Amino acid sequence: VLYKGTENWEEVVGRIRGLHTDTLRKLAGKCEDRFMAGQKDHLRFGTDSWSDFRLTTGKPCCEAGDAVYYTASYAKDPLVNYAIKICRSKVKETQQQFFHSLAVRQSLALHFNIQQDCGHFLADVPARLLPWEEEEDNGGEQDKEQEEAEGEVEKKKTKEPSEKTATTTTKEEEEGLLVAGQPAHVGGAGTLRSRVVVITREVPFQTVADFVREGAARHARNPDLYERQVCLLLLQLCWGLEHMKPYHVTHCDLRLENLLLVHCQPGNPWNLELLEPNNNANAAAAAANAGTCPARLIISNFSQAKQKSTLVDPGVLKDQSRLAPEIITATQYRKCDEFQTGILIYEMLHQPNPFEETPELKEREYTCADLPPLPARSLYSQGLQQLASLLLNANPSERIRMADARACLQCLLWGPREDLFQALSSAPGPAQRDATLQNWLDLKRTLMMIKFAERSLDSGSGVSLEDWLCCQYLAFSSPETLARVVRILQQPPTQL
Amino acid sequence: VLYKGTENWEEVVGRIRGLHTDTLRKLAGKCEDRFMAGQKDHLRFGTDSWSDFRLTTGKPCCEAGDAVYYTASYAKDPLVNYAIKICRSKVKETQQQFFHSLAVRQSLALHFNIQQDCGHFLADVPARLLPWEEEEDNGGEQDKEQEEAEGEVEKKKTKEPSEKTATTTTKEEEEGLLVAGQPAHVGGAGTLRSRVVVITREVPFQTVADFVREGAARHARNPDLYERQVCLLLLQLCWGLEHMKPYHVTHCDLRLENLLLVHCQPGNPWNLELLEPNNNANAAAAAANAGTCPARLIISNFSQAKQKSTLVDPGVLKDQSRLAPEIITATQYRKCDEFQTGILIYEMLHQPNPFEETPELKEREYTCADLPPLPARSLYSQGLQQLASLLLNANPSERIRMADARACLQCLLWGPREDLFQALSSAPGPAQRDATLQNWLDLKRTLMMIKFAERSLDSGSGVSLEDWLCCQYLAFSSPETLARVVRILQQPPTQL
Numbered sequence: 001v002l003y004k005g006t007e008n009w010e011e012v013v014g015r016i017r018g019l020h021t022d023t024l025r026k027l028a029g030k031c032e033d034r035f036m037a038g039q040k041d042h043l044r045f046g047t048d049s050w051s052d053f054r055l056t057t058g059k060p061c062c063e064a065g066d067a068v069y070y071t072a073s074y075a076k077d078p079l080v081n082y083a084i085k086i087c088r089s090k091v092k093e094t095q096q097q098f099f100h101s102l103a104v105r106q107s108l109a110l111h112f113n114i115q116q117d118c119g120h121f122l123a124d125v126p127a128r129l130l131p132w133e134e135e136e137d138n139g140g141e142q143d144k145e146q147e148e149a150e151g152e153v154e155k156k157k158t159k160e161p162s163e164k165t166a167t168t169t170t171k172e173e174e175e176g177l178l179v180a181g182q183p184a185h186v187g188g189a190g191t192l193r194s195r196v197v198v199i200t201r202e203v204p205f206q207t208v209a210d211f212v213r214e215g216a217a218r219h220a221r222n223p224d225l226y227e228r229q230v231c232l233l234l235l236q237l238c239w240g241l242e243h244m245k246p247y248h249v250t251h252c253d254l255r256l257e258n259l260l261l262v263h264c265q266p267g268n269p270w271n272l273e274l275l276e277p278n279n280n281a282n283a284a285a286a287a288a289n290a291g292t293c294p295a296r297l298i299i300s301n302f303s304q305a306k307q308k309s310t311l312v313d314p315g316v317l318k319d320q321s322r323l324a325p326e327i328i329t330a331t332q333y334r335k336c337d338e339f340q341t342g343i344l345i346y347e348m349l350h351q352p353n354p355f356e357e358t359p360e361l362k363e364r365e366y367t368c369a370d371l372p373p374l375p376a377r378s379l380y381s382q383g384l385q386q387l388a389s390l391l392l393n394a395n396p397s398e399r400i401r402m403a404d405a406r407a408c409l410q411c412l413l414w415g416p417r418e419d420l421f422q423a424l425s426s427a428p429g430p431a432q433r434d435a436t437l438q439n440w441l442d443l444k445r446t447l448m449m450i451k452f453a454e455r456s457l458d459s460g461s462g463v464s465l466e467d468w469l470c471c472q473y474l475a476f477s478s479p480e481t482l483a484r485v486v487r488i489l490q491q492p493p494t495q496l
Numbered sequence: 497v498l499y500k501g502t503e504n505w506e507e508v509v510g511r512i513r514g515l516h517t518d519t520l521r522k523l524a525g526k527c528e529d530r531f532m533a534g535q536k537d538h539l540r541f542g543t544d545s546w547s548d549f550r551l552t553t554g555k556p557c558c559e560a561g562d563a564v565y566y567t568a569s570y571a572k573d574p575l576v577n578y579a580i581k582i583c584r585s586k587v588k589e590t591q592q593q594f595f596h597s598l599a600v601r602q603s604l605a606l607h608f609n610i611q612q613d614c615g616h617f618l619a620d621v622p623a624r625l626l627p628w629e630e631e632e633d634n635g636g637e638q639d640k641e642q643e644e645a646e647g648e649v650e651k652k653k654t655k656e657p658s659e660k661t662a663t664t665t666t667k668e669e670e671e672g673l674l675v676a677g678q679p680a681h682v683g684g685a686g687t688l689r690s691r692v693v694v695i696t697r698e699v700p701f702q703t704v705a706d707f708v709r710e711g712a713a714r715h716a717r718n719p720d721l722y723e724r725q726v727c728l729l730l731l732q733l734c735w736g737l738e739h740m741k742p743y744h745v746t747h748c749d750l751r752l753e754n755l756l757l758v759h760c761q762p763g764n765p766w767n768l769e770l771l772e773p774n775n776n777a778n779a780a781a782a783a784a785n786a787g788t789c790p791a792r793l794i795i796s797n798f799s800q801a802k803q804k805s806t807l808v809d810p811g812v813l814k815d816q817s818r819l820a821p822e823i824i825t826a827t828q829y830r831k832c833d834e835f836q837t838g839i840l841i842y843e844m845l846h847q848p849n850p851f852e853e854t855p856e857l858k859e860r861e862y863t864c865a866d867l868p869p870l871p872a873r874s875l876y877s878q879g880l881q882q883l884a885s886l887l888l889n890a891n892p893s894e895r896i897r898m899a900d901a902r903a904c905l906q907c908l909l910w911g912p913r914e915d916l917f918q919a920l921s922s923a924p925g926p927a928q929r930d931a932t933l934q935n936w937l938d939l940k941r942t943l944m945m946i947k948f949a950e951r952s953l954d955s956g957s958g959v960s961l962e963d964w965l966c967c968q969y970l971a972f973s974s975p976e977t978l979a980r981v982v983r984i985l986q987q988p989p990t991q992l
Binding site: 439 | 522
């Protein structure tokens with residue numbers, strides 16, 4: 001059947017196009033299965049598992065906005081690494097916020113770029129694992145007393161909810177959260193504090209804030225690479241945020257320190273072999289394959305998240321029906337993540353948040369012309385400037401939607417580029433324009449297919465995260481979606 | 497540069513075609529590197545290595561026409577398996593033949609389907625490893641005496657050539673060729689016989705003779721699968737024989753028992769993990785990936801091989817200049833392997849050698865109509881019948897060339913098939929015919945590329961031997977080569 005009509009060239013070309021598209025969609029699905037292999041198993045650890053976790057080192061692997069992460073292994077599955085997230089607890093609301101964020105997160109379906117929770121509970125944590133509290137304690141005696149008083153209050157309170165605190169015996173004190181090969185008394189394991197603890201599978205190695213800080217010199221030295229990496233991280237952020245839209249969830253606290261980075265090994269996400277120094281050949285091959293994507297980005301800290309309930313009380317609905325839209329919370333926050341993503345573009349490119357620099361900006365009806373320009377340092381700067389302006393539009397209904405922002409980033413990363421834009425603008429009509437875009441897509445899909453084919457014979461780790469992200473783009477684009485993005489990116493600034 | 501001219505559809509299609517062709521050629525090369533990974537390292541074991549080899553089992557892994565093979569490991573590299581080939585030595589000429597075959601084989605460049613020698617020497621072999629000799633010994637006392645007398649003569653003679661016999665001390669007797677974990681005295685290790693021993697990297701598990709014998713029931717049960725496997729083995733045979741043509745080497749003793757089969761794991765050819773019973777999931781995935789190709793075929797036993805010297809003595813050349821071509825040995829044997837390949841087709845399809853059945857056939861000027869028909873059991877039977885007739889042509893100059901036989905097998909395996917032949921015969925002219933074949937090739941190349949792309953995300957062993965063989969075909973075919981093969985396969989029998 002496949003070879004029927006082989007005489008007709010146009011039919012053959014159409015069939016090759018169809019095969020490429022179908023295969024890329026299939027491959028994108030297979031990539032998802034592979035990259036999310038561990039995450040799709042439903043794991044749930046309770047208080048009773050607490051004593052089976054061992055820290056692999058005594059130092060945090062990542063210090064995020066709302067929590068500190070430690071790498072740990074689970075006694076019943078010692079080859080897999082987990083992260084133990086210990087929530088910071090300066091403010092009294094921690095727990096309440098935590099249970100709020102938990103409820104929001106649990107309403108969302110699994111996503112590659114949203115933190116997944118494999119269990120959470122109140123646990124007694126050795127004070128040595130809470131170094132920031134000690135620092136704070138040393139900072140002021142008054143604070144310390146207050147903190148301790150709060151701790152007491154907290155501890156009493158926390159016994160009340162259905163979530164049971166892991167009770168600590170001396171035995172557990174020695175076993176629970178012992179650093180492998182280190183005696184229990186090191187670091188004053190004797191002092192315990194009750195904290196909200198979350199177990200996650202993805203072990204973050206830094207936050208985007210760390211990445212940006214460490215990247216300052218790299219940004220100057222190799223702006224094309226650094227800004228491309230920024231685009232890849234922003235793209236993942238947009239994917240995660242776009243995923244939340246159908247659930248009517250808005251994060252509302254998108255900051256560099258709430259975005260985590262996780263090393264990404266497809267297929268065997270916990271295979272440390274590639275990271276070991278005595279496996280240099282493999283590591284080099286893996287690094288070459290990994291492309292420019294620095295890591296998997298994970299959105300964390302949903303404590304400020306807003307969710308528009310889908311089950312609205314009819315009485316409330318009637319009351320709201322006469323209110324201006326900007327007054328209703330859920331509507332108010334609808335385009336909040338888009339705005340914050342715009343600020344993140346500035347911050348990731350080592351520029352200050354324009355609204356922190358010029359607070360009066362928000363007081364007046366600013367236009368994109370009032371926003372500080374991003375320095376043109378790379379191939380990507382101009383496009384990121386355009387995207388930031390579209391995201392920071394003062395008028396939420398004119399502000400670009402998350403899905404369009406994501407499509408803009410895809411276009412900045414993988415094209416079409418300037419040269420094709422010019423060919424498009426000189427195209428006599430929309431049919432010719434669509435044909436050009438279809439040809440571009442055919443060529444890109446062929447190249448993508450070749451890349452996958454060559455990966456099958458690579459000795460490295462195979463398909464990289466960047467391959468997957470690019471495959472998603474090419475598999476689900478059409479001349480129409482491409483034309484839309486090109487139009488958005490070409491909008492003259494005066495129209496913004 | 498790549499995206500210049502994206503407006504022009506024909507240009508884009510042409511570029512996609514070029515990309516596919518170039519990539520398939522690159523992939524075919526990468527496959528070769530991978531499948532021949534071990535073989536390309538130049539290994540040479542001498543007599544001094546003999547005591548470092550240990551048999552992994554006491555039973556032969558393969559009993560071939562000219563030798564018996566044992567699996568062995570080498571003390572200095574114990575994870576890699578080698579085969580120890582112990583030449584059968586009933587006839588006095590063994591050694592002379594062996595050194596002849598060695599000279600012929602060493603004149604050939606490495607090839608995937610030709611046995612490679614990693615070292616050879618005269619060695620004292622425990623009699624228990626020569627079970628056939630014991631059988632023969634028990635058969636007649638007279639033979640035994642003669643054999644022993646011969647052995648004595650041999651042993652004296654063999655000290656003479658530059659090749660030194662591995663001298664045996666009692667210590668070596670215990671160490672050399674010890675079966676792992678088995679005391680040296682088991683099986684009468686005390687008796688030693690001097691034999692020609694060859695070390696090869698490829699461990700055969702059976703000969704094609706065994707495959708054919710064991711395949712009789714399978715041939716009846718699943719003729720399409722069995723006959724496809726026969727095509728894949730014949731294709732490898734043709735590749736090996738075609739490789740010998742530029743070296744003017746003719747094997748002249750192509751028999752089922754001189755063709756060895758070796759398990760083929762690309763990349764890690766000695767990784768036994770996949771074969772272990774406790775690794776069923778991997779083994780199943782590997783089997784699914786491996787396609788229908790039963791094994792790698794290796795041409796062995798060059799004892800009857802003829803080589804036309806490229807440096808011909810001018811005097812000899814002058815003498816030969818007045819002789820009829822069929823009298824000159826090298827010319828006489830030029831198409832001998834083609835003829836024997838034709839006989840092998842009959843034998844592999846469980847039919848007797850036509851010339852053994854009807855010896856008088858050769859006495860008269862037979863035509864293909866005189867050859868017994870092959871039963872039409874599968875998709876491949878008719879094509880194999882045609883190919884056998886072409887190979888068994890009584891007139892060597894009309895007999896099909898090895899390269900064309902190879903191309904016929906490729907066409908039988910991967911198309912084009914009957915349906916396209918019909919479309920071609922109704923094509924108005926050669927331009928339309930070439931266009932149809934080019935379209936067919938474009939489609940097949942796309943499918944091959946997709947297969948490789950999907951392999952990159954398979955959890956099995958990746959690219960199979962059949963993938964490589966098919967990739968070679970599609971990468972190096974053109975409408976012209978395809979048209980030639982279609983013409984050959986469509987020749988009416990009367991023209992043969």
